[in-house]
Amino acid sequence: MNRLRPPLSILFLVVPAFFVISCANQIPPTGGPIDTVPPTIVSTYPAPYTLHFKHHRFDLEFDKYVDHRSVEESIFISPYVGDLEFDWSGKEVEVTFSGELRENTTYVINVGTDVKDLRSPANRMAQAFTLAFSTGGEIDRGGIRGRIFPAKSSDHPEGVMIFAYQLADLDADTLDPRTLKPDYITQTGKNGDFYLQHLSFGPYRIFAVRDEYRNLLYDPETDEFGVPSRDFVLAASDSLEDDIHIRLASEDTTAPRVIDVDPKDSHHLLIEFSESIDTSSAAPIVFSIADSLSKEQLKIHSLFPILPSLSKFIAVTDKQDSAREYRLTVLQARDLVGIPVSARANAINFAGSRYADTLAPKVSATSVADSSRNVVLRPVVLVQFSDAVQRQSLVNAIVLSDSSGKAVPISLDWLNDASCRLKTLTGLSGKTWYNLTFLTQKALGWSGTRFTDSLKVTRFETLDAEALSSIEGVVFDADTAARNGKIIVTAEGVDQKNQKSYSAVAMQNGNFMIPAIEEGRYVVYAFRDRNMNERYDAGRPFPFVGSERFAYAPDTLKVRARWPLEGVRIDLR
Numbered sequence: 089m090n091r092l093r094p095p096l097s098i099l100f101l102v103v104p105a106f107f108v109i110s111c112a113n114q115i116p117p118t119g120g121p122i123d124t125v126p127p128t129i130v131s132t133y134p135a136p137y138t139l140h141f142k143h144h145r146f147d148l149e150f151d152k153y154v155d156h157r158s159v160e161e162s163i164f165i166s167p168y169v170g171d172l173e174f175d176w177s178g179k180e181v182e183v184t185f186s187g188e189l190r191e192n193t194t195y196v197i198n199v200g201t202d203v204k205d206l207r208s209p210a211n212r213m214a215q216a217f218t219l220a221f222s223t224g225g226e227i228d229r230g231g232i233r234g235r236i237f238p239a240k241s242s243d244h245p246e247g248v249m250i251f252a253y254q255l256a257d258l259d260a261d262t263l264d265p266r267t268l269k270p271d272y273i274t275q276t277g278k279n280g281d282f283y284l285q286h287l288s289f290g291p292y293r294i295f296a297v298r299d300e301y302r303n304l305l306y307d308p309e310t311d312e313f314g315v316p317s318r319d320f321v322l323a324a325s326d327s328l329e330d331d332i333h334i335r336l337a338s339e340d341t342t343a344p345r346v347i348d349v350d351p352k353d354s355h356h357l358l359i360e361f362s363e364s365i366d367t368s369s370a371a372p373i374v375f376s377i378a379d380s381l382s383k384e385q386l387k388i389h390s391l392f393p394i395l396p397s398l399s400k401f402i403a404v405t406d407k408q409d410s411a412r413e414y415r416l417t418v419l420q421a422r423d424l425v426g427i428p429v430s431a432r433a434n435a436i437n438f439a440g441s442r443y444a445d446t447l448a449p450k451v452s453a454t455s456v457a458d459s460s461r462n463v464v465l466r467p468v469v470l471v472q473f474s475d476a477v478q479r480q481s482l483v484n485a486i487v488l489s490d491s492s493g494k495a496v497p498i499s500l501d502w503l504n505d506a507s508c509r510l511k512t513l514t515g516l517s518g519k520t521w522y523n524l525t526f527l528t529q530k531a532l533g534w535s536g537t538r539f540t541d542s543l544k545v546t547r548f549e550t551l552d553a554e555a556l557s558s559i560e561g562v563v564f565d566a567d568t569a570a571r572n573g574k575i576i577v578t579a580e581g582v583d584q585k586n587q588k589s590y591s592a593v594a595m596q597n598g599n600f601m602i603p604a605i606e607e608g609r610y611v612v613y614a615f616r617d618r619n620m621n622e623r624y625d626a627g628r629p630f631p632f633v634g635s636e637r638f639a640y641a642p643d644t645l646k647v648r649a650r651w652p653l654e655g656v657r658i659d660l661r
Contacts, residue, residue, distance in 0.1 A: 126214045127154050127205050138221040145184040146197060146219070153179055153206040161302060162200035162213075164273040167193065192224030196286045200275030201247055212246075215277040220286040230287035230322035234332025236280040236296050236314060237640060241582045241611050245280025248314075248336070249273060249299045251306075252284050255291040255319065264630045265295050265306040273304065289327070293319045295629055296334045306629055312336040315627040317634040331661060333639050337626035344423045345433035349416050351441035355535070356475075357403040359416065361429075364398035367504065369422040376417045377405060380437055386414060390476035390534055392506040395453070398424075402506070404476050404534055408440030449475040449533035450540040451526050460548040465518060465556070465604045469510040476505035476534035485531055486510065491521045505534065515604070518553025555649045556604045561641075561656025563598040563614045570637065573617040575660070576624075577602065579610040582644060607649045612641040614658045637661065 133147035148159075159181060160174050170187030189195070197219040205211035220227055232252065236245045251270035253263055276282045276296075284294070296314035297306050306313055314334040322329065340363075348360040359375075370391060377386040390404040408414070417435040422428050455470035456463055471486070479502055488496040488510070497513040516522065529542035563575050575594040579602050581587045586608040594600040594614065602612075615624045615638035627635035639660045647653055 123152075123205060123208045123211060125152075126211045127152050127203055128213065129199065129217045132219050134219075134221050136219055136221075137227050139225055139227070141195075141221045141223055142189070144186075144189075145182055146221075147180060147182050148199070149180045150203075151179070155204040155206050155209065156181075158202055158204040159199070162202045162275070164198045164200065164304075166196045166198070166270075166272040169195070189223050192222075194220060194222045194224075194226075194228040194286050194288065196220050196272065198274045200249075201277055202275070213277075216275045216282070218274070218283070218285050228286045228288045229327050230289050231328045231330075232284040232287065232292065232294060232320055232322070232332060233328065233330050234282060234316075234334060236276050236282065237333065237335045237613075238280070239312060239336045239338065241580050242587070243336075245336075246276055246278045247298075248276040248280070248282075248312075249297045249304070250276065250282045250284060251295045251297060251304070252287065253293050253295075254288070255293055260291075260293065260319070261631070263293060263632065265297070266308065266630060267305065269304045270295075287322055289322050289324060291319055291321045293632070294332075294334075296336060298336065308339045308341045308629075312338055313626075313629050315629060315632070315635050317627075317637045331659075333661070335624070335626060335635065335638060339628065340423065340425045340427065343427050343430035343433075344421070345430050346416070346418055346436050347433075349436050349438040351408060351438060351443075352402075353443045353445045353447070354408045354410070354441045355405055355445040357405060357416070357438070358394075359401045359403055361399045361401075361421075362433075364424050365393070365401070366422050366424055366426070367393055367398060369420060370401060372403075374418065374420040375403065376419065377403075377414050378417075380413045380415045390505040392476060392504040395470065395472050395507055402475075404505075410440045410442035412440050413437055414440060445535070447475070448537050448540040449473055449477055449531075451528070451544050454524065454546050456524070456546065456548050458546045458548075462551050463516075463522075463548045465516045465550055465553065466512055467516070469524065471508050471510060473506045478532045478534065478536075479505070481530060481532040482528075485527045487523075487525045487527065488512065489523050489525065490517070491523070496522070516550050518550055518556070521547060521549045523547055551604070551606070553604075555607065557607060557647045557649055558601055558603045558605060558652045559610070559612060559645065559647065559656055560601045560652060560654045561599075561612075561658065563594050563600060563658045563660055565598065565616070565660045567637065567661065570618075571616070573620050573636075575600075575614050576617050576622065577612065577614045577658070579605060579612045579645075581606075581608050581610055583608045605647055607647050610645050610647060612645055612656060612658065613638055614660055615639075616660060 128151050129148055130151045131149040134141050156176055169185040173184045175182040199217040201213045201216055203213045236248050238245050252272035254271045272284055274282055274284050298312040300310050314336045316332055316334050320329045345362040347362050350358040352358055372388040372391045375388055387406045388403050392402055394400045415437050418429050452474040453472040488498050499511050501509040524546040526544040528539035531539045559579055577594055577600045578591045580589050590602050590605050592600050592602045615636045618636050625636045627633045637660055639658050641656050641658050
């Protein structure tokens with residue numbers, strides 16, 4: 089770095105000021121208009137792609153004054169070169185390192201996007217900066233380029249760390265980003281774009297990590313993570329992996345616990361877990377209730393969650409003895425990511441209730457409230473009963489009709505003994521009132537008790553069909569070998585007043601249509617549902633499980649009422 093020596097005639101003026109400045113913190117310049125231009129690096133030493141480099145320092149010059157600490161925390165060098173020391177002069181910084189450089193090795197200096205403008209700290213570098221040099225006669229030319237998408241469309245994608253690990257000399261099954269720092273690093277820009285450049289040829293695994301602690305490690309339940317669907321191999325014949333899409337997610341690594349059992353009456357227990365439980369794993373057979381002394385079993389007739397929460401369940405039991413203490417044990421129930429209930433907190437004691445079961449069943453809630461407006465034209469209505477019911481007694485007891493009394497064909501999908509999902513077999517008319525009627529005079533609870541009300545009606549009005557539109561397009565799947573599972577296409581609203589989500593299943597040839605969408609701006613993505621659970625699975629960092637393959641449409645789409653949006657193309661890699 090070149091520094092000009094001041095003339096002797098002004099040296100006496102400079103020295104006192106130097107002592108004042110050097111004893112103070114870095115202070116941003118004052119005055120002038122608001123600056124919205126992000127800082128950039130305008131020159132470097134060594135020059136990009138320098139060969140046979142032997143020195144132990146590099147220099148960076150910015151086009152404006154920048155926050156020193158933000159720069160020092162944003163510099164990442166691969167391979168490791170030891171501790172760094174920083175010497176600042178105005179807009180320039182000289183960085184020296186203590187480690188010895190390897191022979192015939194490409195070094196990559198990455199300056200991340202957390203670098204702040206000193207005057208306007210909200211201004212950060214728009215893209216990560218990369219400087220490559222080599223101690224040998226050539227520069228490695230492998231690259232992995234792609235884009236990060238946040239877990240929620242409203243979240244920001246910039247500043248996410250991209251970790252790359254060479255697998256050539258590493259057992260891929262033991263690669264744990266929680267304990268092993270990466271070989272190469274870069275950071276996403278404003279749009280979530282990233283580019284890992286100048287990688288040596290060979291196999292790689294990459295992770296996206298919102299590194300909250302800035303420790304270059306993945307910290308579960310603190311950092312968001314993202315993994316691609318597969319590992320990558322860079323070779324002279326194919327040196328660039330391009331258009332990689334990775335979506336961020338949060339990992340749950342904590343096992344659920346049984347935290348409370350509350351006998352509501354002599355036949356009902358309220359069981360509470362520390363988190364939501366996968367209802368498919370919460371069957372009566374995996375719950376056990378026994379006298380804590382005699383080990384005599386107390387039979388469970390039914391088990392169901394209290395919706396919409398999945399952390400509280402009602403167990404319907406044989407009559408409890410208030411003079412006895414019982415022990416509830418949960419054997420195999422799992423949380424929503426498949427972690428089983430902790431073996432250290434899967435059992436709890438409780439005293440039997442002395443209160444008789446006197447409450448008659450009733451319709452306790454529906455997902456469409458009475459007098460609702462702007463209900464979608466193909467609604468899915470969740471119905472919750474206050475107690476377990478005899479399902480057969482409710483056949484033909486739930487009726488959907490329009491205001492003239494004309495019945496609408498529906499189907500009922502029972503989720504458990506106390507809740508069902510109602511779907512319309514045909515689309516409803518727009519701007520029309522409908523009645524959802526429960527004719528429960530012949531309906532029975534689990535023990536034969538009749539319902540409290542013999543008639544319950546929920547009224548709702550549908551959306552104005554004239555205010556709706558649709559999205560049509562095609563998903564092209566480039567991978568002919570991994571086509572297990574259907575393709576699900578989702579449009580997510582990104583306007584503040586419209587963050588609704590609509591989904592549809594693509595046909596075998598990839599064509600799709602999402603009908604009856606409210607106008608607004610949407611991001612549209614598709615994924616291959618390999619495990620057929622109808623939701624996107626983000627994979628796991630360790631043990632490594634690749635994500636389901638997915639891709640976004642290139643642009644945010646603007647949907648206008650009565651103007652179907654056609655020709656949307658999504659390329660699934």
